[in-house]
Amino acid sequence: MTERRAWSIARFPEPGALAYAVLIWLGLFLLSVLFVAGRAIFGTVTGSFWEHLTQVLRWFAFGTGIWLTGVYLRLHVAHGRTRRDFLRRASVYLVAFAAVLAALTTVGYLLELALYRVAGWPHRLTRDYLFTSGGEVGPILLTYVLVYLAWAVAGALAAATFRRLYWYGLVITAPLAVAVVAATEIGVGARFANVTGSGSVGLALASGIGGFAVALAATWALAREMPLREEAG
Amino acid sequence: MSPPIEVADLRLRYGNVAALDGLTFTLDGGKIYGLLGRNGSGKTSLLSVLAAFCKPSGGTVRIGGQPVFENPKVTSQVCLIRSTCDTVGRSDRVEVALSFAADLRPHWDAEYAGTLLDRFGLSPRKTIGSLSRGQRSALGAVLGLAARAPVTLFDESHLGMDVPTRYLFYDELLSDFIAHPRTFVLSTHLIDEVGALFEDVVIIDRGRLVLHEEVEALRSRGVAVTGPAEAVDRIVNGYPVLGERQLGPTKSTTIYGPIHDSLLERARAAGLELGPVGLQDLFIHLTEKEPA
Numbered sequence: 180m181t182e183r184r185a186w187s188i189a190r191f192p193e194p195g196a197l198a199y200a201v202l203i204w205l206g207l208f209l210l211s212v213l214f215v216a217g218r219a220i221f222g223t224v225t226g227s228f229w230e231h232l233t234q235v236l237r238w239f240a241f242g243t244g245i246w247l248t249g250v251y252l253r254l255h256v257a258h259g260r261t262r263r264d265f266l267r268r269a270s271v272y273l274v275a276f277a278a279v280l281a282a283l284t285t286v287g288y289l290l291e292l293a294l295y296r297v298a299g300w301p302h303r304l305t306r307d308y309l310f311t312s313g314g315e316v317g318p319i320l321l322t323y324v325l326v327y328l329a330w331a332v333a334g335a336l337a338a339a340t341f342r343r344l345y346w347y348g349l350v351i352t353a354p355l356a357v358a359v360v361a362a363t364e365i366g367v368g369a370r371f372a373n374v375t376g377s378g379s380v381g382l383a384l385a386s387g388i389g390g391f392a393v394a395l396a397a398t399w400a401l402a403r404e405m406p407l408r409e410e411a412g
Numbered sequence: 413m414s415p416p417i418e419v420a421d422l423r424l425r426y427g428n429v430a431a432l433d434g435l436t437f438t439l440d441g442g443k444i445y446g447l448l449g450r451n452g453s454g455k456t457s458l459l460s461v462l463a464a465f466c467k468p469s470g471g472t473v474r475i476g477g478q479p480v481f482e483n484p485k486v487t488s489q490v491c492l493i494r495s496t497c498d499t500v501g502r503s504d505r506v507e508v509a510l511s512f513a514a515d516l517r518p519h520w521d522a523e524y525a526g527t528l529l530d531r532f533g534l535s536p537r538k539t540i541g542s543l544s545r546g547q548r549s550a551l552g553a554v555l556g557l558a559a560r561a562p563v564t565l566f567d568e569s570h571l572g573m574d575v576p577t578r579y580l581f582y583d584e585l586l587s588d589f590i591a592h593p594r595t596f597v598l599s600t601h602l603i604d605e606v607g608a609l610f611e612d613v614v615i616i617d618r619g620r621l622v623l624h625e626e627v628e629a630l631r632s633r634g635v636a637v638t639g640p641a642e643a644v645d646r647i648v649n650g651y652p653v654l655g656e657r658q659l660g661p662t663k664s665t666t667i668y669g670p671i672h673d674s675l676l677e678r679a680r681a682a683g684l685e686l687g688p689v690g691l692q693d694l695f696i697h698l699t700e701k702e703p704a
Contacts, residue, residue, distance in 0.1 A: 254501060
């Protein structure tokens with residue numbers, strides 16, 4: 180009999196899942212370098228391009244939330260785990276995933292800033308977030324941990340809704356998911372800065388952590404008695 | 413190693429439809445059970461509740477004396493493989509599905525899983541989506557057997573398998589049961605084919621228990637009487653007839669009910685042959701729907 184492996188975040192929901200974040204980041208970073216090089220040759224570099232590419236990483240976080248709950252909840256339950264156990268581990272995974280993706284995003288800003296300094300280009304940002312320059316490691320990290328966490332948990336909520344209530348359930352939960360993401364984006368100053376001014380750490384933490392907790396609670400409410408319907412053969 | 417399964421007044425509703433309607437029975441465990449029923453009788457619903465795939469609408473299910481739903485001590489001991497083998501990701505490779513099971517199944521036997529893959533002719537490098545229906549069913553058999561769960565449930569898991577693969581599955585199941593005794597519950601429509609494996613059968617119909625009995629005891633409730641048509645008709649007169657076949661003057665009639673020794677003696681005295689009744693014939697009789 181095989182000895183049971185201890186639970187590890189590196190093997191959840193499947194071995195090496197966090198490596199996808201690194202691959203996506205690497206591809207995007209190379210894309211940004213190519214774009215900036217092209218812009219420098221054929222035009223003028225006026226500000227950060229990496230800032231815009233973080234929108235792709237937001238959608239990647241959203242997709243990861245869908246993938247996690249939509250695919251792996253049923254697989255874990257089918258292999259004898261409880262829904263509660265899965266969601267407990269999934270919430271830890273989402274935090275770890277958001278932290279890894281935020282760390283990679285921060286590295287992206289730092290590398291881009293270094294490149295711009297060498298080339299003598301201005302590294303302007305379009306908005307005031309919790310950070311105002313690409314070199315503020317701590318604030319950048321905090322901003323994107325909260326942002327990716329909100330997008331990822333919104334994806335998890337959407338997938339749980341679809342699995343439990345099909346598409347029409349999204350009529351109920353989509354506004355909640357949008358509200359969680361919007362509150363976090365406003366909290367960190369990434370959206371509607373004219374309403375809140377630049378982001379504040381207190382507001383960002385309150386909206387980000389509060390939104391995550393609310394969306395996670397809604398996901399749990401949907402998943403706690405979710406039946407595993409038979410998939411088509 | 414084989415916890416008892418206690419089902420009491422179990423109910424499961426899908427909207428207005430009662431899939432399970434007050435089902436009550438107890439399985440002692442440590443046997444191969446056959447779960448039989450016609451289409452829509454509630455077999456899949458029952459197995460889904462036993463494996464905590466869904467929560468019952470009412471009643472109780474206990475395995476080893478403990479409730480099942482969302483109870484990790486119990487769910488980790490139960491393995492349900494459904495006919496569509498939908499417990500694996502379609503985009504994953506076979507080897508990933510096995511590695512996933514190894515992580516989650518407490519009694520997983522990786523060496524045995526590898527042996528079974530070879531026997532069923534499955535390549536670990538293939539993606540699950542590229543497998544044929546029969547190969548996916550074979551993968552389900554691998555996952556179910558190598559999990560070595562104390563309670564292993566197969567719901568029509570042979571669907572799509574060709575005949576040699578089905579017999580390989582039955583052989584492996586029986587060998588592994590002998591080597592590692594535990595509880596198996598097999599839901600199937602191939603009663604004559606799988607029937608030899610069963611020690612007990614549970615027959616349900618329209619969400620209710622029809623019968624739970626040892627196979628031998630059930631078989632003894634019926635007998636096939638063969639001989640000259642006139643003598644056979646005289647002997648079986650008054651008994652419920654499950655089936656009749658006639659070739660020329662020779663007739664074989666299968667009867668059901670309390671078979672008294674006097675009937676058997678009279679039949680033998682009349683020179684008639686007495687044979688065992690098929691499980692499938694009994695099943696058809698017990699679940700026969702009354703004409704509308």
